[in-house]
Structure formats: C-alpha cells, structure tokens
Amino acid sequence: MLGLSRRELLLGSAATGAAFATGGLAARAANSPDHTLTISPYEHSLLPGIVTRDMMSFAPDGPPPVLRMRRGETTVIDVQNTLNEASVVHWHGLRIANAMDGVPYLTQHPIEAGQSFRYAFTPPDAGTFWYHPHCNTLEQMGRGLTGVLIVEEDEDPGFDMDIPLNIRDFRLGGDGQFIEMFKARNAARGGTYGTVSTVNWQIDPVYEVPAGGLVRLRLAVTDVTRVGTFGVEGGVAQVIALDSNPLPGPMSAENILLSPGQRADVALKVPDEEGQDVTLFLRRPNGDKALARFRATGTSANRQLADLKALPSNPVPRPDLANAEVIDFVFGWSPEGDAPQASICGSLGYTFWSINREAWPGDVPGPLDPLARMKLGKSYVLRLRNESPNAHPIHLHGVSFQLLRSNKRKLPPLVTDTALLLEEETMEIALVADNPGDWAFHCHVIEHQKTGLAGFLRIED
Ligand code: C2O
Ligand code: CU
Ligand code: CU
Numbered sequence: 060m061l062g063l064s065r066r067e068l069l070l071g072s073a074a075t076g077a078a079f080a081t082g083g084l085a086a087r088a089a090n091s092p093d094h095t096l097t098i099s100p101y102e103h104s105l106l107p108g109i110v111t112r113d114m115m116s117f118a119p120d121g122p123p124p125v126l127r128m129r130r131g132e133t134t135v136i137d138v139q140n141t142l143n144e145a146s147v148v149h150w151h152g153l154r155i156a157n158a159m160d161g162v163p164y165l166t167q168h169p170i171e172a173g174q175s176f177r178y179a180f181t182p183p184d185a186g187t188f189w190y191h192p193h194c195n196t197l198e199q200m201g202r203g204l205t206g207v208l209i210v211e212e213d214e215d216p217g218f219d220m221d222i223p224l225n226i227r228d229f230r231l232g233g234d235g236q237f238i239e240m241f242k243a244r245n246a247a248r249g250g251t252y253g254t255v256s257t258v259n260w261q262i263d264p265v266y267e268v269p270a271g272g273l274v275r276l277r278l279a280v281t282d283v284t285r286v287g288t289f290g291v292e293g294g295v296a297q298v299i300a301l302d303s304n305p306l307p308g309p310m311s312a313e314n315i316l317l318s319p320g321q322r323a324d325v326a327l328k329v330p331d332e333e334g335q336d337v338t339l340f341l342r343r344p345n346g347d348k349a350l351a352r353f354r355a356t357g358t359s360a361n362r363q364l365a366d367l368k369a370l371p372s373n374p375v376p377r378p379d380l381a382n383a384e385v386i387d388f389v390f391g392w393s394p395e396g397d398a399p400q401a402s403i404c405g406s407l408g409y410t411f412w413s414i415n416r417e418a419w420p421g422d423v424p425g426p427l428d429p430l431a432r433m434k435l436g437k438s439y440v441l442r443l444r445n446e447s448p449n450a451h452p453i454h455l456h457g458v459s460f461q462l463l464r465s466n467k468r469k470l471p472p473l474v475t476d477t478a479l480l481l482e483e484e485t486m487e488i489a490l491v492a493d494n495p496g497d498w499a500f501h502c503h504v505i506e507h508q509k510t511g512l513a514g515f516l517r518i519e520d
Contacts (some may be wrong), residue, residue, distance in 0.1 A: 079250035085503050092137040092177065094126055096148065098170075098192075099141050103254065105255060105262070109235030115142065115202040117190075122260040123206030125223045130185045130210050136178045138170060143404045145169035145194050148178065148497075149456070150208060151302050151320060152188040152476045154375075155180035157496025160456055162193050163404045163422045165497045169194045173405070178347040184373035184459075185212040186303025187223070187277040187322040194422065195405035197283060197505045201230060201240045201253075203260075206282035210303075216368045218326075219272035219360060224339070224351060225260070226289075227282040228253025239381055246439040246506035249449050250284035256341065258351040265352045268329050269336075269358030273367060276325040276339070278317065283505040286318040286450055287477065290347070291325055293337035295364060300324035304310065304459070304477040305370035314342060316454035320477040320503035321512060337460060375459045378489035386431045386439055390453070390502070391446040393418040393511045411510040412502070413449075418511030419501070429517035430500060433492035443478070444485040451480045455516065457498035460490040477503060492518040 101116040117123040119141070128134040140146050147169050149161035159180040163169045170176045182188075187320055188208040192199040192244040207223040230253040232238045238254075245251040258264055268274050276296075278289060296312035299305060301323055312325045328339060335355045341345040399421035400404040410418045414430055433439055440463065445451055454477040462470040462478060465486045501513035 061482075062304065063283065091133040093128065094134070094136045095139065096124075096136060097139045097141055097203065098146050103260060105229055105231065105257065105260065106150065106235040111229070111231060111237070113202060113237055115199055117204060117206050119438075123204065123225070126190065126206065126208045128208070129445065130136055130182055130258075132260060133179060133181045136251065137175060138178065139175045140170045140172060142490070143172045145171045146192045146199060147404075148192045149193040150180070150188065150190050151336055151454075152322075152496055153180065153182050153208075154184060154457060154459060155182065155496070157457060157498070158496070162499045163455065164424050165499060166244065169404055178411065182210045184303055184375070184433055185371070186208045186300055186373065187279055187324055188303055189279045189281055189322070192280065193499070197240050197407065197509050198405060200281070200283050200505060202237065203388055206406050207277065207279045209277065212371060214368065214371070216370055216409065217273065217366055218275040219269050219362065221275045221277070222268075222353075223277045224258050224279065226258055226350065227280060228285060229255045229257060231255050240365070241407065241506050243247055243409055246407065246409060250504040250506045252284050253282065255346060256350060258339070263351060265350050265354055267356045268353045269360050270329055270333050270355035270357050271331040271361045272329050273362045274327045274329055274353065276317070276327055278323040278325065278339075280317045280319055280321050282319050286316070288342040288460050289315045289317060289323070289350075290340045291327060292338060292340060293335065294330050295328040296337070296351075297326050297364060298323050299326045299368060300370055302477060303380045303472055303473040304375070305372050307472070316479065317504070318450070318477065318479040318503065320452055320454050321479070325355070326364055328364050329355045329363065331355070332363070333357060351513050373459075373474070376459060376493055378490040378491050379464055380440070380489060381438045383438040383489060385442055386402045387429065387442045387444070388413055389444045389446055390451055390512060391416070399511070407509045409510050412508050412512035414500070414506050414514045417514065419513035429497060430514040432517045432519060435492055435495050435518055435520050438489065438491050440487050440489045442485065443480055444488050445480045445483055448482045451512065452477050452503040453480050453500070455498060455500050457496060458490050460488040463487040463489050494518060495520065
C-alpha cells in the first residue's frame, strides 16, 4: 500500500527542488517571489448584510487577487496552503513546463495542509488566463478559489483602463450559506448550477469608467458549471480575443458564448456622455440578467476603437494538417460506474462519465495510462465525438489547439485551450505536440471531470 510508484519517486525529486520551507525567511528574502498566494479559509459578504462562512480565497484578507505578469519573463509564485486539506494550483491556458502545471500526481504531489510550493514559469503567450486548484476541485473552486491571471502584451495596445471580470456563481441558500455543492442527478446530466451570480465576488457591481474612453473588459468564466451567452450593451463593444488568442478580425460583443474555463477580451468605447451605463448581461430565455455595469464619468476622452493597436498573435505553432495523424476520442456515459478511488484530492463518490469508455479513477498516484501518446514536434488532429446529450467544454493542458470543423456548425479558425463540444457534436481540432509531458485532458464542468470525464495525453520524444 505504501510502496511508491515510479512516478511518485520522480515527483519526489522534482518537488524537493521546487518546494521551499515555510519560515525560511532569510532564503526567501534572498530570492523573493513575484507573487504569493495564500490559500486561506475566508468569510465574505456576498449577499447584502450577510456574511458567507466557509469560503476559500487565495489571500487571507480579500478575494483572489488578479495576477499580472509579462510575456517571456519568468514569474515566481509561492503558494502557501493554510487550509486543513490538500490543494494544488493550475494556471489555466498557460503553455508552460509540465512540472509547473499543478495537477496532482500527474505533475506534482498535492500541496498538503500547511505546506508550500514554489511555482516558476515563463508564459509564452499574452492574454487573459486564470488560475484554480486541481485538487478537491469542485469544493475548492465552489467555495471561491478561482482567480484571473493576465499576461501583458509586449507593447501596450492603448486602452485607458483594463477591468478583469471574474464571472462565476456561488451555490448559496437563502441564508447566504453554502448548500450542497452538487446533486448526483445533475452531475449525471448538465451539472449543478450555482444560485448567486457574481462578478469579482460582487452582485451587479458598478465600475466608473472614463466617458468616451477605451476600456478593455476581460471576461473570465470561472464557474464550475454554467455555459452562458454574455452580451455587452450600451457602448460600442467588440470581442478582440477569445481564450487569450487575438481574433483575426473583431467580432460582435452582443452574444458571446462562453463555457467554464473560457475567456473573452472585449474592447469597449464608453459613451461620450457622463452618467451613461454600459451593461454586461447574461442572456437568458426568461430575460437577460445584468451582471455588471460600467458608468461613464467625466468629460469625454473622445477616443475611438480605431485608436487601438491590434493585439499581436501568440506564437502558437501551426499544425501541419497534410501530415497530421488523427486520434479519436469519444466522450460519453461511464460503461460500468464503479465508485472512484479515494484520494486526498477528494472524490464525489460517483462515476457517471468516461473518455474512450474509460472513467478517470480519481486523483491517485497511479501509474495510470495516457488516453493517447503523441510524438514531440508532430502534428495531430484530435477527433472529439460527444455521444451524450449534454455539452462538454473540453480542456487540454500544456498546448493550444486550433478548431477545424464540426458536424453541427461552422467553426471559426480559433486557437484555444478549451472547446465547447455541443450535444452529440463531433469536432476536429488540430495541434502541434510541442510541449513534453503528461497533460490533463478533461471536461471543465467540474462535476463531469470529477465523475469520470478526465484523463491525460502524453507528449514524448
Ligand atoms: Cu482549468 Cu485542468 O483545468
Ligand atoms: Cu488548464
Ligand atoms: Cu462535461
């Protein structure tokens, strides 16, 4: 039982290299991090006049901070886990070295209660990203552990203001306290929705923005379940990037379909007249819901969207489609439904889903087999077939991919890390396997991920 697998031995040496002893102040001062995240129990007033207990944050004294860093520069982030359970932090969408990817057992040991881990990585791409735990994920994300991460472009594109928007729900009862994180019958279908919609942990916040100015709205959908259509109304607004990658041309910001894990950068020209509002809506069949407002203040700055420099594209290699090997994946029900194995990273106690008819056994030391092996440097087409009547935002760590085609709709040639696979849709995506390691590959509806719809791809020499 206590025998160490080869993977654990390998992780052991890697972990010692990157970990630092809490309290080693002299050593830390000599080599201080760019950011410190303290995973903390937290209390916060989400509903007016009510303190929600048993929340979790990445800071002891506020909501998860927005992390800003520069493309091509190494960032050091110390994570201290002050929860009384294990955790681990993943940097969603960043194409960084495998050992820094923050997936329990696949890339590192979970950071146990009271322990710390030093992450250091160099983001190759600019854009809007986010970070979250990959251990007891439904519970920890559900209680608050989702934060926005921004990698700045080399050259300032020319906005007057930049507003990160961490869009997510919390699952609270009428008394403002958490209710059960999920219902099994929902986990086997579309997932369990939260009850309170927030932006930056606030209900319908109002941001003052310069009248006639240019504002960059960074929408990051960090919810555990909700696939939504978002719209910006009241000013001139255009989507300029999706999932950190600039679009070939601007797209309307009226109906932006985003699933858990996805981001949209919106360029907004604020109305010229003081006091006018721009609203971010969640579109709903029974009436749109205002999520946040942006209020024009001051005399007009008289800017135009045309003043902005186009965002430079990220250096994601283009797949060689003529020579790409095709790999098939099928996402569906779990064939037998054995309960997942116990793990210090938690389990929901059910198995409902599978990839290629195999359900993920849980976050366990393994060794586990990859769903597929890819050769370093080669191009691949992944054919993703959803045989279920539910949508699945399929996310791949470590490499970005290009959307090719679908049997259901015309796909724009987007480069992304998370693709929404609609019910019974088959989609082809393409990538260059340029980043070696074991990369998690899973649905970002966390209940699906935690009840089987997960696995990993191996890229090797
Ligand atoms: Cu955003 Cu594996 O996750
Ligand atoms: Cu990720
Ligand atoms: Cu799913």
